Amino acid sequence: MTVRLSKLFGMDIYTTDAEHKGKVFDLVINLEKGKIETITTEALKARSKVEAKKIISEKSIPYNKVRSAKDIIIVGSTARPEEPASESSSRTPLRRR
Numbered sequence: 309m310t311v312r313l314s315k316l317f318g319m320d321i322y323t324t325d326a327e328h329k330g331k332v333f334d335l336v337i338n339l340e341k342g343k344i345e346t347i348t349t350e351a352l353k354a355r356s357k358v359e360a361k362k363i364i365s366e367k368s369i370p371y372n373k374v375r376s377a378k379d380i381i382i383v384g385s386t387a388r389p390e391e392p393a394s395e396s397s398s399r400t401p402l403r404r405r
Contacts, residue, residue, distance in 0.1 A: 311333060314345070315389070317333075319331065319377070320380045321349065321369065322333060322380055322386070323382075323385070324384050329349065329369065332347050333350055334348040334352055335348070336348065336363075345371055346369065347371055347374070349368065349369070350368075369383055373385070
């Protein structure tokens with residue numbers, strides 16, 4: 309599944325059981341893997357580590373639970389299986405100069 313990051317912001321998030329979970333507020337990206345790790349439904353502006361952990365645990369969704377992202381985002385209750393890397397989709401990592 310390929311989607312522009314800018315298109316995700318503000319999208320409604322629903323479960324496969326049609327429960328509204330919120331709107332995409334922020335994305336946590338793993339730059340080493342080149343993957344979105346987490347979608348948050350609230351700002352990650354925290355005054356303490358405890359507050360930040362609470363936002364991550366209660367107000368976020370692991371991106372591996374996303375089933376579809378078109379007009380809305382649909383998330384499942386379990387993580388989707390990892391997609392095997394194919395030769396056509398493998399890319400050479402970017403290197404700093």
